[in-house]
Amino acid sequence: MPRVFSVAVAALAVAVAVAGPAAANPNTVNPIPGLNGTFGLPQLGGRTVAVAQATGMGSPNRTEDFNMLGTDLGIMWDNGNGEILTAFGDTAGLGLPNLLQGSIWSWKSNAIVRSRDGNLADGMNFDSIVKDPFGQSKEVVPSPKIPFVEISRIPTAGVAVGPNQFMSLMSVNNWGSAGHWQTNYSGLAVSGDNGENWVAVPETQRPSDAGNRNFQQSAFLKDGGFVYQYGTPPGRGNLGHVARVQEKDILDLGAYEYWNGSEWIKNDPNVAAPIVDSVGELSVAYNQYLGQYIMMTTDPFDSIVMRRSPTPVGPWSPPEVVVDTRELPSAYAPYIHPWSSGSDLYFLATVHRNYNVVLLRTSL
Numbered sequence: 229m230p231r232v233f234s235v236a237v238a239a240l241a242v243a244v245a246v247a248g249p250a251a252a253n254p255n256t257v258n259p260i261p262g263l264n265g266t267f268g269l270p271q272l273g274g275r276t277v278a279v280a281q282a283t284g285m286g287s288p289n290r291t292e293d294f295n296m297l298g299t300d301l302g303i304m305w306d307n308g309n310g311e312i313l314t315a316f317g318d319t320a321g322l323g324l325p326n327l328l329q330g331s332i333w334s335w336k337s338n339a340i341v342r343s344r345d346g347n348l349a350d351g352m353n354f355d356s357i358v359k360d361p362f363g364q365s366k367e368v369v370p371s372p373k374i375p376f377v378e379i380s381r382i383p384t385a386g387v388a389v390g391p392n393q394f395m396s397l398m399s400v401n402n403w404g405s406a407g408h409w410q411t412n413y414s415g416l417a418v419s420g421d422n423g424e425n426w427v428a429v430p431e432t433q434r435p436s437d438a439g440n441r442n443f444q445q446s447a448f449l450k451d452g453g454f455v456y457q458y459g460t461p462p463g464r465g466n467l468g469h470v471a472r473v474q475e476k477d478i479l480d481l482g483a484y485e486y487w488n489g490s491e492w493i494k495n496d497p498n499v500a501a502p503i504v505d506s507v508g509e510l511s512v513a514y515n516q517y518l519g520q521y522i523m524m525t526t527d528p529f530d531s532i533v534m535r536r537s538p539t540p541v542g543p544w545s546p547p548e549v550v551v552d553t554r555e556l557p558s559a560y561a562p563y564i565h566p567w568s569s570g571s572d573l574y575f576l577a578t579v580h581r582n583y584n585v586v587l588l589r590t591s592l
Contacts, residue, residue: 276590280351282302282354283302286584289353289354295323295365296365297333299578300585306566315338315340321334328375337367337381339367339368368423378401380399381397382397400462438497442459442460446510454473454474465507468510471497487501488501507526521538529553530558532551560580
């Protein structure tokens with residue numbers, strides 16, 4: 229790491245270290261190991277172990293070299309060509325601070341990395357990163373960063389359909405109290421060059437009201453020629469809902485069908501019935517080992533939990549705690565690695581305390 233960069237990081241870290249606890253705003257954080265009270269990987273005593281840090285200065289991926297000192301989320305999907313694409317949310321780095329939000333960090337609302345690493349037992353190595361002209365991580369879908377206009381544009385789900393990649397993103401209006409942020413809308417962006425460049429698609433926007441409010445945050449599942457979209461209102465501790473659309477129609481909101489508890493109803497998000505309750509950020513996948521669909525999320529106590537179902541719509545089992553909040557406080561957003569197999573389930577989760585993403589493994 230260049231000396232100028234190291235000195236700047238140290239100076240900022242000292243400032244943040246005395247700035248007090250993090251507020252709901254995810255950018256008022258300290259991603260510097262040691263100075264934020266984090267020393268190495270968390271030691272867990274249950275069915276789950278921390279394998280490796282995926283991002284930040286404590287990671288073998290050295291994302292600080294691309295000005296990714298701290299980041300959250302870690303939304304993974306198979307690009308259909310032997311790679312896992314991972315979309316990160318708010319990413320803290322050096323540069324012009326966002327004074328409107330009272331942050332000493334410069335940050336990007338989203339970033340993309342790629343990985344061909346199929347051996348997750350020792351961590352998840354990144355092979356390439358989408359970079360800007362200065363060699364830093366690129367904000368692939370720009371956001372103005374203005375409170376109560378749009379403070380961030382954050383990815384919540386990704387999926388490959390044909391040769392294209394799709395992300396669902398939420399436009400955050402304001403952070404509010406912890407876990408209760410508000411959105412303007414959610415919508416899709418598409419990339420035809422493996423995540424290098426993205427174009428937002430305005431006709432896919434769902435305003436944050438009526439039935440569309442239940443799909444401000446999403447998880448995608450490809451199954452039987454459909455893309456299933458699991459949705460929640462903005463924030464955590466909400467009800468979960470599900471819609472589906474044929475893969476070829478993913479950009480046509482009028483073609484989506486909504487599960488009302490007994491059947492699919494086309495083009496009416498208001499009929500979507502809750503399929504789970506008290507959930508945060510979601511990820512859903514079919515697990516060959518279990519022969520069931522699994523959902524990972526957080527519960528009202530901020531423990532990471534897993535549910536099982538014989539079908540994409542349920543019935544979903546009661547939540548099983550895989551990481552107790554008392555062992556790993558401030559963890560959230562568990563996202564299933566698409567290449568998990570056998571009795572080991574790998575997933576990424578964010579630890580807010582050090583504002584970075586960790587790869588974990590749990591036994592099924």
